[in-house]
Amino acid sequence: MAMSSDEEYGSDQMMSDDELDADSLGELAGNLDSDYDNDADDDQFLENMRDDKPQKPAYEVDYTTLSDAELRNKQKEQVEDVRHILGQPVEQTAILLRYFKWQKERLIDKYMDDPDKVLEDAGLGAEWNDDPKLEKVRGFSCDICCDDDAEMNTYSMRCGHRYCADCYKQYLENKIMSEGESGRIQCPTDGCSRIVDSKTVRLLASPKVLARYGELLNRTYVDDKPNLRWCPAPECEFAVDCAVRQTELHKIIPTVVCNCGLRFCFGCGHNDHQPCPCALMKKWLKKCEDDSETANWISAHTKECPKCVSTIEKNGGCNHMTCRKCKHEFCWVCMGPWSEHGTNWYNCNRFEEKSGEEARGQQAKSRASLERYLHYYNRYANHDHSAKLDKDLYVKTEKKMTSLQSSSGMSWIEVQYLEAASTALQQCRQTLKWTYAFAFYLQRNNDTYIFEDNQRDLEMAVEQLSELFEKPADQLAASRKEMVDKTAYVGHRRRILLEDTANGLRDERWQFTTDIR
Amino acid sequence: MSSSKRITKEYGELENDPIPGVTIKPIDQDMYNWDIEMSGPAGTPYANGTFKVRLTLPTEYPFKPPTIAFKTKIYHPNVSNDDKGNMCLGMLRTDDWKPSCKLRTVLTLAMKLLNEPDTNDAVETSIVEQMKSNHDAYVQRAKEWTKTYAV
Ligand SMILES: [Zn+2]
Ligand SMILES: [Zn+2]
Ligand SMILES: [Zn+2]
Ligand SMILES: [Zn+2]
Numbered sequence: 001m002a003m004s005s006d007e008e009y010g011s012d013q014m015m016s017d018d019e020l021d022a023d024s025l026g027e028l029a030g031n032l033d034s035d036y037d038n039d040a041d042d043d044q045f046l047e048n049m050r051d052d053k054p055q056k057p058a059y060e061v062d063y064t065t066l067s068d069a070e071l072r073n074k075q076k077e078q079v080e081d082v083r084h085i086l087g088q089p090v091e092q093t094a095i096l097l098r099y100f101k102w103q104k105e106r107l108i109d110k111y112m113d114d115p116d117k118v119l120e121d122a123g124l125g126a127e128w129n130d131d132p133k134l135e136k137v138r139g140f141s142c143d144i145c146c147d148d149d150a151e152m153n154t155y156s157m158r159c160g161h162r163y164c165a166d167c168y169k170q171y172l173e174n175k176i177m178s179e180g181e182s183g184r185i186q187c188p189t190d191g192c193s194r195i196v197d198s199k200t201v202r203l204l205a206s207p208k209v210l211a212r213y214g215e216l217l218n219r220t221y222v223d224d225k226p227n228l229r230w231c232p233a234p235e236c237e238f239a240v241d242c243a244v245r246q247t248e249l250h251k252i253i254p255t256v257v258c259n260c261g262l263r264f265c266f267g268c269g270h271n272d273h274q275p276c277p278c279a280l281m282k283k284w285l286k287k288c289e290d291d292s293e294t295a296n297w298i299s300a301h302t303k304e305c306p307k308c309v310s311t312i313e314k315n316g317g318c319n320h321m322t323c324r325k326c327k328h329e330f331c332w333v334c335m336g337p338w339s340e341h342g343t344n345w346y347n348c349n350r351f352e353e354k355s356g357e358e359a360r361g362q363q364a365k366s367r368a369s370l371e372r373y374l375h376y377y378n379r380y381a382n383h384d385h386s387a388k389l390d391k392d393l394y395v396k397t398e399k400k401m402t403s404l405q406s407s408s409g410m411s412w413i414e415v416q417y418l419e420a421a422s423t424a425l426q427q428c429r430q431t432l433k434w435t436y437a438f439a440f441y442l443q444r445n446n447d448t449y450i451f452e453d454n455q456r457d458l459e460m461a462v463e464q465l466s467e468l469f470e471k472p473a474d475q476l477a478a479s480r481k482e483m484v485d486k487t488a489y490v491g492h493r494r495r496i497l498l499e500d501t502a503n504g505l506r507d508e509r510w511q512f513t514t515d516i517r
Numbered sequence: 518m519s520s521s522k523r524i525t526k527e528y529g530e531l532e533n534d535p536i537p538g539v540t541i542k543p544i545d546q547d548m549y550n551w552d553i554e555m556s557g558p559a560g561t562p563y564a565n566g567t568f569k570v571r572l573t574l575p576t577e578y579p580f581k582p583p584t585i586a587f588k589t590k591i592y593h594p595n596v597s598n599d600d601k602g603n604m605c606l607g608m609l610r611t612d613d614w615k616p617s618c619k620l621r622t623v624l625t626l627a628m629k630l631l632n633e634p635d636t637n638d639a640v641e642t643s644i645v646e647q648m649k650s651n652h653d654a655y656v657q658r659a660k661e662w663t664k665t666y667a668v
Contacts, residue, residue: 144579144616146522161617171616174580179611190615190622 057495059274059502061254063242063266066228068218071239075221078104086111091197096122098183098217099195101224123186123195132157132203134165142167144188157200161189169204172196176209182216231258232269242266249278250516251505263427272427275501276434279516284437288377306335318466319386333382341460349455351375351439373440380436386466387429393469394422400473417480421465421487428462428490431498438501443511447504454497461490520578524548527620539624549574553624557667558632562659563591566667570604570627572620582614585627592655592662594639594648595630604630605640 066074075094082104083093099122100107111118134153141148142164156162163171171188175181185196201213222228222239226246231238236258244254244266253274254266263272265281273281305312305323307330312323319332320341329338334348341348351372401415435455442448465486468479476483504510525548531541542552551572557563569588575581587593587602597603606626607613639645648655 144523145520146526167616170580174577178581186615188616190617 057499057502058506059253059255059495059498061242061244061252061256061266063240063254063256065231065256065259066239066241067259068237071218071221072214075218078102082107091199092119092124095124095183095195095197098220098224099123102221123193124197132199134203137162140164144171155200155204157187157194157196159187159189159192159194161187161192161194163188165204169206172201172205173209176201176205176213176216180216182213183220229266229269231260231262232264232271233258233260233262236260236262240266251508252502253277253505272430273434273437274431275498275505276438277505277516280437280441280512280514281434283514284380284440287373288380291373291377303332303335306330318390318470319382319463320467333379341463349379349436349439349459350452376436376440380433383429383433383436387426387433390422390425390429390466390469394418394425397469397473397476398422401476417484417487418476421468421483424487424490425462425465425469428458428494431494432459432462435497435501441512441514441516443513445511447509450500451497451504454493454500458490458493458497461486461493465490520574520576521548523579524574531621531624536621536624536628538628549576549578555628555631557663558628561632562656563593563631563663563667566591566663568631568667572624579616579618582609582611582618583620583623584609585623590662590666592644592659593631594634594636594641594644597640598644603640605638606630607638 079090079093079097082097083090085108086093086096088096096107096111096118097104100110107118132155134155136151137154138150139148140150140152140154140162142152142154144163144167147164153165154162155165155168168188172185175185183195186192187194187196198213198217202210205213219230222230227243228239228241230236231240238259240256240258242254242256244252246267249267252267253276255263255272255274256266257263264270265273265278268278268281270278270281276284303312304310305321305326305328307328308323308326310323310325312321320329320338321332322329330336331338331341331348336348398415398418401418432455435451435458439448439451439455442451465483468476468483468486471479501510528541528544528548528551531539535541538556538558540554540556542554544551551574553570553572555568555570557566557568567589568591571586571588572583573586574583585604585606587596587604590598590602592598595605597605604627606623608618608623608626634648636645636648644655647658
């Protein structure tokens with residue numbers, strides 16, 4: 001059962017770090033004839049994947065990332081394209097396209113219908129060919145600064161509203177630098193809606209302001225086009241082009257990976273929240289915010305051992321706890337004995353609804369609904385927290401390993417499996433976290449059980465991998481193969497879960513307790 | 518290009534040709550902060566009241582809009598009921614302000630709002646609701662406030 005993804009997803013050109021993980025792992029592990037404790041659906045899954053020609057997973061979408069220069073070029077091309085049809089200069093065409101939010105066909109239709117009206121609406125007024133220039137006007141007094149020096153330069157656009165060049169400059173600088181305006185800056189005159197064209201900006205603005213203006217214009221292009229979105233990472237300059245529409249977000253969670261490495265949702269701009277659809281993700285965050293006080297007590301990071309009541313602090317991501325005092329092993333999340341967690345009896349992820357008889361009366365009902373919410377919130381918050389602990393532990397371990405490496409002569413490539421394991425762990429915890437928001441809104445039916453089984457299997461695999469990180473660094477080298485295997489396995493479990501939830505969304509098979517449109 | 522010439526000119530014009538109901542205290546040192554008194558218009562719950570108003574001009578004036586704040590408490594849907602007492606005027610919004618706009622227009626509009634509150638552009642939505650559901654209660658409350666704070 002090779003995890004090398006070549007034959008599985010072969011020809012797909014899109015970025016997918018799942019593939020990358022699997023590929024690099026395949027190399028690192030050498031012959032990865034791993035001994036997973038397979039159950040039937042794993043085999044079924046791999047059978048299906050092998051059967052036909054390579055197929056893109058249902059949870060992935062097509063997209064491309066665009067750099068600043070590529071975005072500018074795209075705009076230039078479109079302006080060139082349209083300006084010949086309209087017979088308008090470049091500047092004017094750009095304003096028109098921006099006014100029509102780059103909907104080329106609509107612009108051309110409307111323009112052919114009534115060019116004067118289109119020009120007027122876009123703030124351009126009658127035709128205009130000459131280059132704009134500064135003028136000295138005798139007897140002129142600037143209405144903004146009230147200066148009337150005969151030697152001062154003045155400027156007006158075709159609307160004829162004239163101001164001194166300094167005031168015009170300062171007006172533009174204020175709009176561009178402090179208000180972040182670009183394509184919709186109007187003439188400084190109250191009531192005049194004529195748009196300041198880029199020739200005017202070029203004539204008047206300083207190089208710094210002009211550069212910012214160009215950047216902002218570039219931004220409006222991305223903001224105006226529904227198929228484009230900026231990468232939300234701070235300082236990142238890439239945009240992503242993806243065809244998924246806002247109206248489709250109840251059927252797909254368009255998750256993309258920017259060139260900077262950030263994995264985010266193209267639909268809403270939030271960090272990766274698969275398998276929870278955008279609408280549910282927002283509702284869940286809102287709910288958590290509203291109920292934060294109620295939920296606060298459970299996110300405490302110390303608990304008592306259920307057996308001997310001594311205080312236990314969590315310092316790794318793994319939820320398998322062993323009391324230092326009495327050696328009792330239990331689960332941090334449900335506080336039940338750990339012995340049940342390694343088996344198919346594992347039930348920690350599932351919320352058992354109390355039977356109808358117990359939940360009678362208003363008070364009992366609201367208590368039951370609070371319990372239900374806390375069940376999911378607890379697990380959601382725990383994975384979030386565990387991911388951070390996992391990361392801390394990895395950073396510590398990596399440091400130790402690097403020092404070990406220099407003393408033991410291990411090669412660089414040999415410790416890379418640690419990084420791969422850590423990355424997989426982070427990604428799987430992120431997915432697991434959102435499965436609990438997903439499950440909170442899920443209406444119970446037969447599909448729910450399959451989902452919960454997938455969730456349980458991923459969770460079990462993740463806890464096992466996470467536990468390996470808690471070993472002392474000098475013992476880690478010995479468990480390399482185990483770690484590589486388990487890393488491949490968590491990725492595999494994650495893909496199964498995402499495939500199932502994505503297919504269900506696409507086919508509208510899931511029933512939720514709330515509207516997700 | 519400094520705004521002093523413009524501000525002086527606007528002040529002079531308002532002094533020579535004042536807006537009815539609006540008194541501007543002389544500005545001595547600080548020409549960016551104007552103390553103004555507005556008389557509550559007759560026939561409104563604000564009648565007989567004198568409202569102290571602070572008009573603040575940013576250093577970037579007239580490229581950035583001024584702000585108007587009521588120093589006297591007033592029960593009015595367009596004035597925030599907090600320690601700031603900001604009056605929300607459409608033309609004072611950053612997007613709508615143009616450097617050619619004049620303080621005369623700003624103050625005239627503020628006076629107009631005292632005369633007839635704009636329920637479509639309110640900061641205090643609870644007052645708007647009261648105006649709609651129980652107008653008499655609104656009038657009474659506004660009159661009380663005027664009597665308590667502005668007379
Ligand atoms: Zn000027
Ligand atoms: Zn104009
Ligand atoms: Zn990015
Ligand atoms: Zn989303």
